Amino acid sequence: MVSKMKLARIEKGLTQEQLARRVNATRQTIGLIEKGEYNPSLNLCIAIAKELSKTLDDLFWEVEL
Amino acid sequence: MKSWITFLLPNDEYKEKRMLYFLSEGAIILMLTLIGMIIMNNYLKLDAETYLLLSIAVFLFYVSVRYTMSGIEYTDVSTERSYRKELKHIFIRTGSFVSIYILVYLIFTGVPSHKNEWIDIIGLLVCVGLVWFITSYISLKRSYKKNKELL
Numbered sequence: 001m002v003s004k005m006k007l008a009r010i011e012k013g014l015t016q017e018q019l020a021r022r023v024n025a026t027r028q029t030i031g032l033i034e035k036g037e038y039n040p041s042l043n044l045c046i047a048i049a050k051e052l053s054k055t056l057d058d059l060f061w062e063v064e065l
Numbered sequence: 066m067k068s069w070i071t072f073l074l075p076n077d078e079y080k081e082k083r084m085l086y087f088l089s090e091g092a093i094i095l096m097l098t099l100i101g102m103i104i105m106n107n108y109l110k111l112d113a114e115t116y117l118l119l120s121i122a123v124f125l126f127y128v129s130v131r132y133t134m135s136g137i138e139y140t141d142v143s144t145e146r147s148y149r150k151e152l153k154h155i156f157i158r159t160g161s162f163v164s165i166y167i168l169v170y171l172i173f174t175g176v177p178s179h180k181n182e183w184i185d186i187i188g189l190l191v192c193v194g195l196v197w198f199i200t201s202y203i204s205l206k207r208s209y210k211k212n213k214e215l216l
Binding site for chain 1: 076077078079080137140141143208211212215216
């Protein structure tokens with residue numbers, strides 16, 4: 001399953017590395033978050049949401065269908 | 066969160082968290098080693114210096130191995146090109162260390178007069194250089210593999 005964060009990043013035209021630099025993280029950390037292998041802190045979530053012009057709900061809230 | 070150890074930790078929060086885990090695990094292993102040594106001291110008489118050096122070695126060895134194997138050192142190496150570039154850097158770094166060390170050694174202690182002294186210094190340098198290169202290589206390989214999976 002492709003994560004909402006990855007879709008939002010691609011939609012914004014950013015690479016993992018570019019996003020990482022903007023939120024003061026490493027490319028590896030962004031990759032791990034997108035794969036669901038790392039739970040970021042609230043501060044990092046907010047920084048990512050701001051960079052991708054999305055809300056926290058848009059990126060991280062899971063809706064059961 | 067502020068702590069005096071903050072200056073030793075990386076800025077990236079994932080790396081920081083992993084490092085804190087490694088250091089904590091190392092501290093617990095060190096404590097168990099020390100308990101083991103207290104018990105062993107009843108049967109095996111070693112001097113205090115040996116025990117102290119052994120304790121430091123256990124801690125450093127554990128933390129270094131965990132860090133090397135975790136693949137978090139080279140966070141941006143995810144392509145064949147960047148992998149080769151980094152490998153080249155490791156070669157240069159190891160070579161520079163060995164050259165600078167031998168130069169500083171020769172300046173401060175003078176040129177060894179006996180064959181045995183040469184063997185000692187070269188043997189030591191080859192071992193340190195090899196260990197450094199191999200650990201860096203393993204770390205790079207693990208990082209590259211991990212990063213490729215995250216693309």
